[in-house]
Amino acid sequence: MQPQDLMLMLFGTYALDEGVCLGAGGIIDTLGRAGVSAHATRSTLSRMVGRDLLHRRRAGRKMYFGLTERSSAILRDGRARIWHDGAVNDRWDGTWTLLSFSLPESMQRERHDLRSRLAWSGFGRVQGGLWIAPGRVDAAGIVSSLGLKAHARVFFARAEETTDIAELVGDAYDIAEVGARYEEFLRRWDGAQTTGAQTTGDPLAERLRLLAEWLDAIRRDPRLPVEHLPTGWPAARAQKVFRALAEAYREPARAVAGDLLETLPLSSPG
Template identity: 55%
Template sequence: MRPQSVMLTFLGDHVYGRGVCVSSGSFIEAFAKVGISEEATRSTLTRMVRRGLLRRRRSGRRMYFGLTPTSAEVLKDGERRIWHSGVVNDADEDRWTLIGFSLPESWQRQRHELRSRLVWAGFGPLQNGLWMAPGEVDVAHVIEDLGANVKVFSAEPRCPTDMQALVRDAYDLADLGERYRAFLRRWDRADPAPDAPDDLARSLTLLTEWLQIIRTDPRLPLRHLPHDWPAGKAQQVCHALHERFGPEAARIAGRLLDVVPDETWAER
């Protein structure tokens, strides 16, 4: 697991919404439980400050770190994906967002950036310059600041369109399905994460692995997926284990968290 991914999990589960800044020592102690060194933790904190995901605050001789509007939005999105929208799309409507774009061949950086943002937003390539995503997607944040010539449509499939074939071509279902099955092999057992020292470590590992999967899941309509699609069962396992690990994980985190009030919180 990447240290930044673990950092976001920890912030989302134990810091987000509390209006506090957390000492570097607390992060170091928590992350040591999942095998992340002090050097890697300090480097991750510095890198996240540089990227605008954390802000520093000194109190006495100690350094504390608080959320920024950017990281708060990232954590809000993660909360929505885990606990609200879920991974199973069983909506009655078969609606899709289509986005067509045109960029000069010389704009290699913008082209790569746009494609990365499209994948993050749940889009898959339908054909050259035309991508699709399930549901109604607000693409304003996807195309902003890129200068791309973009056209966006909302559409429904019509006969003789073979949507299952289109979905298989646009998305790597084999890879995504295997990631869910690997999650189940690791966690759907009597002794999940047996090497973890405590429930805080188990909870951090569980949610970090889960977020890494679902952030790449476009939530495709269930009607177009294989009949044995494993996402639903994997989600049930994740939620059940988080409920099982959560109370003790919160107690452990409460004991090790050294915090000061985030003075910017009331301004947001």
């Protein structure tokens, strides 16, 4: 796991919607338990401040870090994906969202940002600038938030009966790669205490790793309808393992975090 992934899981669990900043010392100690060096943690904090994901606050001789509006929105989106949407789409109504866009070569960064947002939202590329996603997705909101409304068109549609959905899905998505992520997650976490997986026995570190690895597993999953997935698709079993372990670690991790993390209310004077 990258230090930033663990950092986001830490802030998403103990700072998001809590109205607090986290002390630098506790952050360093916590990520140290997960195998991140103090130097790497400090560098990650600085980079995240530079990317408008965290802001610094000084109180006396101590430094604290809080979430920005941007990172809070990212974490709320991730929280909804993890706990509300889930990894299994068994309530599909047959609708597809289609997005067509065309960007000039001079807008390579914007193209990269758009593709990243589309992949997170379940889109796959059919051909050229035509992307699809199952269900009704707020594609207009995505392109508008990136300032690209003038370059895109959004449609909602249903496939005609003669359309080979299996072929369409195979063209737009790398199903094997998505499935491999869930299989890797299961190898790491399913029966972690009996299969030889390397665990530290530290509930806080383990829960942060668990959350970060699960988010990595679902990050590129378009949540395709179950009827268009291979037999024995591993997402449901992986989700069951994740939720059971997340709940088992929850209170022990919170107790450890309570001893390690020093907080500063957002409303406190700097």
